[in-house]
Amino acid sequence: MEEATHTPAEQDFLRALAAALPAERVRSGRESLQPYECDGLSVLRELPLCVVLPQDREEVQTLLRLCRQYQIPVVPRGAGTGLSGGARPVAGAVLLSLARMNRILDIDLENRTARVQPGVRNLAISEAVRPFGFYYAPDPSSQIACSIGGNVAENSGGVHCLKYGLTVHNVLALEVLTADGEVLHLGGLTPDVPGYDLLALFIGSEGLLGIVVEVTVRLLPVPENTVVLLAAFAELSLAADAVSAIIAAGIIPAGLEMMDRLAIQAAEDFVHAGYPRDAAAILLCELDGSAEELVERVALVEEILRRQGADSIRVARDPDTRALLWKGRKAAFPAVGRMAPDYYCMDGTIPRGRLAEVLEQIARWSEEIGLAVANVFHAGDGNLHPLILYDANAAGQIAAAESFGQRILALCVEVGGSITGEHGVGVEKLDSMCVQFSAAELETMHRIKGAFDPEGRLNPGKAIPTLHRCAELGAMHVHGGVLPFPELERF
Amino acid sequence: MDITGRLQEQVQDAYAAQRPLRIRAGTTKSFYGRPVDADAELDLREHSGIVDYQPAELYVTVRAGTRLRELQETLAGQGQTLAFEPPCHGEDSTIGGVVACGFSGPARPYAGSARDHLLGVRILDGRGQDLRFGGHVMKNVAGYDLSRLMVGAQGSLGVLLELSLKVLPLPARHMTFVQERQMAAAIKEMQRWEAQPIPLSASAWMDGQLYLRFSGAESALAGLRACVGGDLLLPAEATQFWAQLRDQQLPFFAPGSALWRLALPTGTPPVLMELPQLLEWGGSIRWLRGDASAEEIRAQTASRNGYAIQYRGAPNPHPLPPLSEPLRILHGRVKDAMDPRHILNPGRLYADL
Numbered sequence: 001m002e003e004a005t006h007t008p009a010e011q012d013f014l015r016a017l018a019a020a021l022p023a024e025r026v027r028s029g030r031e032s033l034q035p036y037e038c039d040g041l042s043v044l045r046e047l048p049l050c051v052v053l054p055q056d057r058e059e060v061q062t063l064l065r066l067c068r069q070y071q072i073p074v075v076p077r078g079a080g081t082g083l084s085g086g087a088r089p090v091a092g093a094v095l096l097s098l099a100r101m102n103r104i105l106d107i108d109l110e111n112r113t114a115r116v117q118p119g120v121r122n123l124a125i126s127e128a129v130r131p132f133g134f135y136y137a138p139d140p141s142s143q144i145a146c147s148i149g150g151n152v153a154e155n156s157g158g159v160h161c162l163k164y165g166l167t168v169h170n171v172l173a174l175e176v177l178t179a180d181g182e183v184l185h186l187g188g189l190t191p192d193v194p195g196y197d198l199l200a201l202f203i204g205s206e207g208l209l210g211i212v213v214e215v216t217v218r219l220l221p222v223p224e225n226t227v228v229l230l231a232a233f234a235e236l237s238l239a240a241d242a243v244s245a246i247i248a249a250g251i252i253p254a255g256l257e258m259m260d261r262l263a264i265q266a267a268e269d270f271v272h273a274g275y276p277r278d279a280a281a282i283l284l285c286e287l288d289g290s291a292e293e294l295v296e297r298v299a300l301v302e303e304i305l306r307r308q309g310a311d312s313i314r315v316a317r318d319p320d321t322r323a324l325l326w327k328g329r330k331a332a333f334p335a336v337g338r339m340a341p342d343y344y345c346m347d348g349t350i351p352r353g354r355l356a357e358v359l360e361q362i363a364r365w366s367e368e369i370g371l372a373v374a375n376v377f378h379a380g381d382g383n384l385h386p387l388i389l390y391d392a393n394a395a396g397q398i399a400a401a402e403s404f405g406q407r408i409l410a411l412c413v414e415v416g417g418s419i420t421g422e423h424g425v426g427v428e429k430l431d432s433m434c435v436q437f438s439a440a441e442l443e444t445m446h447r448i449k450g451a452f453d454p455e456g457r458l459n460p461g462k463a464i465p466t467l468h469r470c471a472e473l474g475a476m477h478v479h480g481g482v483l484p485f486p487e488l489e490r491f
Numbered sequence: 492m493d494i495t496g497r498l499q500e501q502v503q504d505a506y507a508a509q510r511p512l513r514i515r516a517g518t519t520k521s522f523y524g525r526p527v528d529a530d531a532e533l534d535l536r537e538h539s540g541i542v543d544y545q546p547a548e549l550y551v552t553v554r555a556g557t558r559l560r561e562l563q564e565t566l567a568g569q570g571q572t573l574a575f576e577p578p579c580h581g582e583d584s585t586i587g588g589v590v591a592c593g594f595s596g597p598a599r600p601y602a603g604s605a606r607d608h609l610l611g612v613r614i615l616d617g618r619g620q621d622l623r624f625g626g627h628v629m630k631n632v633a634g635y636d637l638s639r640l641m642v643g644a645q646g647s648l649g650v651l652l653e654l655s656l657k658v659l660p661l662p663a664r665h666m667t668f669v670q671e672r673q674m675a676a677a678i679k680e681m682q683r684w685e686a687q688p689i690p691l692s693a694s695a696w697m698d699g700q701l702y703l704r705f706s707g708a709e710s711a712l713a714g715l716r717a718c719v720g721g722d723l724l725l726p727a728e729a730t731q732f733w734a735q736l737r738d739q740q741l742p743f744f745a746p747g748s749a750l751w752r753l754a755l756p757t758g759t760p761p762v763l764m765e766l767p768q769l770l771e772w773g774g775s776i777r778w779l780r781g782d783a784s785a786e787e788i789r790a791q792t793a794s795r796n797g798y799a800i801q802y803r804g805a806p807n808p809h810p811l812p813p814l815s816e817p818l819r820i821l822h823g824r825v826k827d828a829m830d831p832r833h834i835l836n837p838g839r840l841y842a843d844l
């Protein structure tokens with residue numbers, strides 16, 4: 001333990017912590033802290049003061065009360081799979097890992113709910129209720145590893161949120177601890193609980209408003225039948241327009257995903273899903289429902305895809321073929337990761353009708369800047385995930401990738417979208433927040449933070465930029481205007 | 492017409508003068524909530540009209556004073572609808588009023604609530620600032636979700652100027668089955684159907700009869716007649732029944748004794764059997780008529796993890812159940828953050844908000 005680098009106050013705190021919690025709950029010293037120095041956004045690193053791994057609510061409470069007493073900030077962390085640096089440690093702050101609070105507390109089949117601790121993995125919920133014919137709908141690509149507490153912090157989506165909604169639509173109740181360690185119950189098993197909808201406010205608040213210690217989720221019956229269609233297109237814009245055409249026809253697919261040439265090839269090389277390598281883009285469209293309904297819907301979607309210029313269409317009806325088609329999509333990020341030393345994953349949303357033009361603009365910028373981009377994303381809800389390929393060891397490429405990313409996000413805002421659809425702001429998109437929101441709007445968010453955490457101890461410096469930062473950047477909030485894209489000093 | 496400028500001026504003046512405002516539009520829901528302690532009115536009726544409607548993008552942006560009927564006609568013209576089935580408490584009901592009260596109709600347990608379908612808002616806060624939160628894309632996690640916070644706040648956190656709402660295709664067909672059931676059996680039956688992957692879109696129980704509605708494409712409903720059982724209502728009858736339930740036009744809701752809205756976990760067995768009841772939302776909402784004491788009703792619901800609202804009828808200074816102390820304090824701080832001088836609908840939701 002390198003106590004010498006700690007301030008006297010920090011040393012007092014660490015001593016008090018050691019006295020209050022069992023020894024194995026606390027980690028300090030450089031070597032044991034290093035695994036926690038970043039989340040999924042590995043380019044931003046910082047060592048925390050210490051890492052605390054509580055096993056129950058009371059231990060979290062004990063920690064939070066000590067943090068209040070010694071004025072020590074707290075950064076909560078779930079599985080650490082977040083992509084925006086939301087769980088990146090802050091120097092001098094405790095990193096509070098909820099990973100050990102990973103028990104499913106109750107499955108209530110009568111009310112179709114599950115009550116779980118925050119460290120339970122997203123997929124573990126669906127696995128636990130599958131034998132009873134139920135599942136938990138939001139399925140972020142990282143679902144095998146990411147935790148439900150992290151999903152609450154980020155309002156995570158996934159492949160199926162076009163039809164089944166985001167975390168905010170599927171979480172019924174939360175038990176949270178305030179910065180002072182006080183217990184709050186938000187939402188409930190009954191609809192439309194009286195008072196302000198603090199549950200909706202809390203979901204997606206990136207660990208700034210409180211610490212989640214229990215989550216009650218809604219379970220859905222597993223659909224009777226599922227069919228996946230794979231359509232290949234010779235032009236990116238044809239695929240993009242087909243997305244709008246399907247929605248415009250009154251069809252809400254369970255999932256509607258798109259991959260471009262680079263992503264297709266990467267996925268094929270990696271998992272051999274049988275994607276057409278020569279296609280400029282593919283669409284994966286999942287439909288679910290009764291057998292009779294699916295016969296009709298599949299025929300309709302096939303007809304639309306053909307009319308929109310699809311070169312080939314495959315229809316997967318059996319579970320194995322469906323799984324294979326999804327396998328390429330689900331493995332797309334790591335697959336792309338094999339193509340370059342580093343990649344930077346973006347996460348903007350745009351109106352579906354602007355897909356073609358935005359993708360074309362990104363391709364032009366990619367040429368100009370000289371960094372390749374692979375696109376693999378939730379086309380049905382206009383949620384882009386451009387993956388910018390770069391080499392961190394090549395001079396200037398990190399900065400070039402970051403500034404390219406900011407340009408993409410500014411473009412998303414310009415066409416009426418958002419700088420983040422599901423990955424959150426974290427530290428990564430603080431500057432882009434200045435583009436999407438006015439000073440008055442950001443100030444309002446700071447006031448809301450103050451209502452929950454007056455002393456600003458929870459996840460300081462994340463999610464909402466200071467007005468000072470925005471002013472310094474000169475990134476004016478302009479509706480539909482042209483914006484400056486300043487390079488950043490950090491990163 | 493866009494009267495943002497005028498409204499903003501009024502709120503700024505009220506802020507400067509610390510003069511509370513009663514926000515109003517159609518006043519069809521003035522029965523709901525507490526009386527507002529304000530002399531001045533902020534009238535939203537003229538602030539109406541559709542700002543942006545993109546059927547293929549599945550959203551509509553509309554001014555808060557737009558009449559619900561007018562909005563629904565526009566959407567229906569494009570084969571679309573607000574899937575949460577907003578109740579219409581009168582010709583003058585506005586979309587702003589529905590969202591402010593957080594009201595949803597019979598489809599709510601299956602299609603989601605008003606809050607679930609809200610994508611973004613433009614509001615005036617208690618300082619008269621013109622603010623936008625959320626947007627009109629389906630996924631947007633930039634910053635706190637202050638838009639959904641407005642739903643059910645009854646105007647106490649901000650004046651709703653514009654709302655962006657998700658719209659969905661109108662189902663091609665509905666089928667409503669009616670079965671003779673006692674209340675307890677009906678609750679079990681609703682539970683059973685809710686656990687199936689079938690397009691259940693509404694459920695209700697009244698006068699010994701269980702009503703189950705299924706909605707979707709013709710092909711999606713094809714096999715139901717054989718497996719659901721009961722009498723199939725004629726389409727016109729069914730449409731009328733669900734509309735009257737949604738808008739509280741059924742005789743059960745006629746003026747008279749107090750009307751209580753009990754919210755309970757769906758599987759809760761019958762409570763307060765001695766009082767006339769109407770159940771909906773899979774049994775999670777139980778409407779009660781009669782003059783049982785508020786204490787008795789609240790105690791019965793609280794002990795079953797539910798809550799009770801005195802919805803209308805006999806005056807009650809506390810129509811909503813009290814908040815827990817930590818939540819009460821937090822509500823006060825959130826109110827102060829949004830409306831520091833308590834000029835927006837003060838007292839409507841809770842006495843001190």
